[in-house]
Amino acid sequence: xxxxxxxSKNTLAxxxxxxxxxxxxxxxxxxxxxHNFKEVNLxxxxxxxQQEALRCLECAKPTCTDNCPVGIDVKEFVQRxxxxxxxxxxxxxxxxxxxxxxxxxxxxxxxxxxxxxLLSKKVKPLGIGYLERFVADYEQRMGxxxxxxxxxxxxxxxxxxxxPSGLTVAGDLIQKGHKVxxxxxxxxxxxxxxxxxxxxRLPKQIVREQIDYMRQMGVEFExxxxxGRTVTIDELLEEEGYDAVYIGTGAGLPQFMDISGEHLNxxxxxxxxxxxxxxxxxxxxxxxxxxxxxxxGKHVAVIGGGNTALDAIRSALRLGAEKAYVIYRRSDAEMxxxxxxxxxxxxxxxxxxxxxxxxxxxxxxxxxxxxxxxxRMELGEPDASGRRRxxxxxxxxxxxxxxxxxxxxxxxxxxxxxxxxxxxxTNKRGYIQASExxxxxxxxxxxxxxxxxxxxxxxxxxxxxxxxxxxxxxEYLTSGKW
Amino acid sequence: xxxxxxxxxxxxxxxxFVIEAPRIARKQKPGQFVILRVYxxxxxxxxxxxxxxxxxxxxxxxxxxxxxxxxxLNSLQTGDSILDVVxxxxxxxxxxxxxxxxxxxxxxxxxxxxxxxxxxxxxxNRVLSIVGARNKELVILExxxxxxxxxxxxxxxxxxxxxxxxxxxxLRQLIENGTRIxxxxxxxxxxxxxAVSEVTRKENIHTVVSLNPIMIDGTGMCGGCRVLIDxxxxxxxxxxxxxxxxxxxxxVLVQRNSIYRVAEQKSMEEYKHSLDHxxxxxxxxx
Numbered sequence: 001x002x003x004x005x006x007x008s009k010n011t012l013a014x015x016x017x018x019x020x021x022x023x024x025x026x027x028x029x030x031x032x033x034x035h036n037f038k039e040v041n042l043x044x045x046x047x048x049x050q051q052e053a054l055r056c057l058e059c060a061k062p063t064c065t066d067n068c069p070v071g072i073d074v075k076e077f078v079q080r081x082x083x084x085x086x087x088x089x090x091x092x093x094x095x096x097x098x099x100x101x102x103x104x105x106x107x108x109x110x111x112x113x114x115x116x117x118l119l120s121k122k123v124k125p126l127g128i129g130y131l132e133r134f135v136a137d138y139e140q141r142m143g144x145x146x147x148x149x150x151x152x153x154x155x156x157x158x159x160x161x162x163x164p165s166g167l168t169v170a171g172d173l174i175q176k177g178h179k180v181x182x183x184x185x186x187x188x189x190x191x192x193x194x195x196x197x198x199x200x201r202l203p204k205q206i207v208r209e210q211i212d213y214m215r216q217m218g219v220e221f222e223x224x225x226x227x228g229r230t231v232t233i234d235e236l237l238e239e240e241g242y243d244a245v246y247i248g249t250g251a252g253l254p255q256f257m258d259i260s261g262e263h264l265n266x267x268x269x270x271x272x273x274x275x276x277x278x279x280x281x282x283x284x285x286x287x288x289x290x291x292x293x294x295x296x297g298k299h300v301a302v303i304g305g306g307n308t309a310l311d312a313i314r315s316a317l318r319l320g321a322e323k324a325y326v327i328y329r330r331s332d333a334e335m336x337x338x339x340x341x342x343x344x345x346x347x348x349x350x351x352x353x354x355x356x357x358x359x360x361x362x363x364x365x366x367x368x369x370x371x372x373x374x375x376r377m378e379l380g381e382p383d384a385s386g387r388r389r390x391x392x393x394x395x396x397x398x399x400x401x402x403x404x405x406x407x408x409x410x411x412x413x414x415x416x417x418x419x420x421x422x423x424x425x426t427n428k429r430g431y432i433q434a435s436e437x438x439x440x441x442x443x444x445x446x447x448x449x450x451x452x453x454x455x456x457x458x459x460x461x462x463x464x465x466x467x468x469x470x471x472x473x474x475e476y477l478t479s480g481k482w
Numbered sequence: 483x484x485x486x487x488x489x490x491x492x493x494x495x496x497x498x499f500v501i502e503a504p505r506i507a508r509k510q511k512p513g514q515f516v517i518l519r520v521y522x523x524x525x526x527x528x529x530x531x532x533x534x535x536x537x538x539x540x541x542x543x544x545x546x547x548x549x550x551x552x553x554x555l556n557s558l559q560t561g562d563s564i565l566d567v568v569x570x571x572x573x574x575x576x577x578x579x580x581x582x583x584x585x586x587x588x589x590x591x592x593x594x595x596x597x598x599x600x601x602x603x604x605x606x607n608r609v610l611s612i613v614g615a616r617n618k619e620l621v622i623l624e625x626x627x628x629x630x631x632x633x634x635x636x637x638x639x640x641x642x643x644x645x646x647x648x649x650x651x652x653l654r655q656l657i658e659n660g661t662r663i664x665x666x667x668x669x670x671x672x673x674x675x676x677a678v679s680e681v682t683r684k685e686n687i688h689t690v691v692s693l694n695p696i697m698i699d700g701t702g703m704c705g706g707c708r709v710l711i712d713x714x715x716x717x718x719x720x721x722x723x724x725x726x727x728x729x730x731x732x733x734v735l736v737q738r739n740s741i742y743r744v745a746e747q748k749s750m751e752e753y754k755h756s757l758d759h760x761x762x763x764x765x766x767x768x
Contacts (some may be wrong), residue, residue: 185701187519187526187566195703224568226701230505254705256715263715263734265741269705275698280525286752289525289551290698291745367737414702416720 008058009083022124023052030347034317037199037283040344041105041133046086049134052127053081055119063116064128069464070103070168072096074113074128081131090139093132098171098214099164099463101140101206102193104133106307107460108338140209153177155477158242160227160417163191164459165450166248167211168466169473170219176474179218181242183225188279191250192459195279196271198311200318201341204278228416233424237445244473247432247441247448248466251456252414256407257303261361266293266369270302270312270408277315296320299401301372303327303358304408305335307458310345312406317348324350325400329357329377329390355379355390359397361405371399411456421446431455439469444482447473483563484518487540492622493615495547496590497556498532499564504539506531506569512597513575513692513724516543517700519566520555527551528697528719530594531570532623541567544593544622549746550753571700572723575690579606581664584656585631586612586649586678588670592623594692595669600630602667608632610661612652614674618643650677663687668727672736679727689727693718695738710734 449465
């Protein structure tokens with residue numbers, strides 16, 4: 001069977017497409033970028049993008065789309081790149097994804113679209129993320145966003161939280177004619193995209209541009225509102241007249257390890273460390289007032305193996321750390337971080353201490369961290385997560401001299417909305433209970449999605465929940481039926 | 483932007499701002515606070531709410547100059563604006579009829595103790611208030627505290643006003659006189675709260691303190707404000723700011739609040755320097 005469709009604009013035979021190598025993403029040299037906060041990946045040129053697009057096999061049943069949490073029509077947008085219709089490609093993506101410049105940079109493509117790419121059975125998968133990023137950036141450079149005109153439905157929706165899932169809900173619903181207002185607790189819009197993910201992986205200017213576009217579409221934003229404290233869900237529904245509310249408040253309280261010495265000075269949660277750097281621009285201290293420790297010549301370790309852990313330690317490196325360690329209790333295979341980030345981090349000289357866990361933080365006697373007592377692990381039987389459980393090796397304790405330790409082992413549910421919204425059901429771990437298909441909660445007119453429902457996950461999964469929620473909110477608003 | 487409707491010094495270095503913040507004014511309860519950011523490059527700092535007026539849509543905050551941000555804030559005047567004000571944050575004080583409640587306010591902490599004293603009074607308690615300050619000039623809200631208290635005792639460290647001594651002297655006197663005390667609420671400098679806590683621990687008097695650790699977002703996200711309560715980490719912004727004083731590890735609180743001392747001093751020096759420079763330039767113009 002010839003996988004190329006009859007209307008394909010790709011003149012290469014499928015056999016020849018496989019001979020085109022995956023186009024390399026230009027990047028800042030590792031030794032240079034390890035000392036600055038500028039973006040690591042520089043982006044495809046249109047030549048590189050078109051060359052890469054030629055590799056698509058144009059499968060009759062594209063598994064890439066099936067494996068995309070927001071269901072982007074990959075085959076179609078890639079075909080448009082082949083013929084040089086980059087704006088058309090961007091428009092195609094936007095039908096499913098309101099933040100293409102973001103997801104093109106931060107999605108774990110290897111677990112999603114690219115992971116199921118037919119090419120990967122023989123050669124490297126199509127660079128779908130790189131292509132998505134290319135067309136989104138192209139569209140931005142051209143400044144030719146088409147703002148769709150829609151008939152007003154007269155309905156109003158409040159979105160709580162301006163992270164990836166809230167923005168997705170807002171972007172989808174505004175295009176269906178509903179009035180949308182997004183409430184944000186912090187002073188800047190974007191949630192984890194602005195406080196969590198560092199500049200070198202996702203420039204804040206990109207986020208601001210995407211949000212400006214949403215403003216042009218008519219989405220309203222109100223910062224400095226902590227829903228649950230400043231205003232409650234019930235007040236939004238009853239007093240402020242919203243017809244529906246979407247809760248996308250994100251990951252919650254940072255988890256600590258409950259080991260001795262965790263309260264010492266210079267032991268951080270990854271959220272605090274990253275918030276100081278990303279949201280508060282502490283790396284520009286004293287031009288910005290938020291203080292940061294001077295990390296020059298210091299030994300810094302992050303505990304954890306996710307994207308947050310890598311973001312934190314790579315930031316520490318850029319702030320001048322002399323030694324930068326990742327301490328992870330399992331092995332490479334279990335690391336949840338994006339493959340590209342692990343690769344980049346290794347290039348930059350991050351020291352990965354795998355199968356290792358701290359058991360105690362040691363003080364200098366004056367309340368400041370001096371070292372971590374660690375133990376080596378080996379993998380035993382699989383645990384509840386399906387990953388092999390790390391077991392400490394007897395007698396393997398050692399001391400690692402450290403000035404700064406950053407804990408990045410996950411989060412627990414933030415209780416503010418749940419505890420101030422009567423009748424809103426939560427699960428055992430305190431997260432909001434919502435239907436996996438409609439994102440409906442136990443309260444009529446109230447929907448929820450993203451990390452506040454699932455626990456910490458990825459940007460794109462939160463966006464997927466946002467998409468489902470938007471379509472189910474639209475249905476609720478038009479049918480009036482719960 | 484949050485407009486300053488009125489700004490007035492209560493004491494040298496301590497200023498009260500009436501700020502237009504209708505959403506916060508509507509919800510504020512005693513014991514809660516706001517986080518503010520003065521300008522674009524500014525840091526986020528937690529600040530005490532002294533009072534609010536839900537009809538006028540205003541809140542009162544009281545700020546004491548200490549570092550750059552508070553000094554800058556206190557240079558703002560009526561008609562100026564603050565870029566971000568978010569709140570009310572933290573759990574409200576647990577107001578109930580306990581019987582006799584001693585409310586202790588130390589320095590600028592008196593501004594946060596005041597709404598709690600007023601609410602305790604309204605709840606039917608006998609309210610005995612103790613206000614402490616370094617000297618006469620720094621005693622704030624005396625009239626307001628008197629109006630909501632069955633008795634008001636004032637101490638100054640140097641004896642320049644009322645009785646010379648510390649708030650703990652007054653508290654001890656009350657205990658020694660056999661006053662039945664059902665609850666002590668103490669809000670002020672850490673050393674004062676720790677001292678109050680030591681006095682009441684011996685007597686087994688339930689005591690609540692309001693903690694002021696370093697904080698960024700104020701919604702539980704960053705974990706910077708973690709405090710050790712009964713050996714466990716809790717977050718002052720969502721679990722507090724009020725905690726059972728006898729379970730608080732004050733030593734860790736003092737230690738953690740010192741993390742950025744060097745950076746804070748640098749920030750303050752540069753700010754002072756820029757002010758001096760601005761003054762010099764201004765002088766040359768004249």
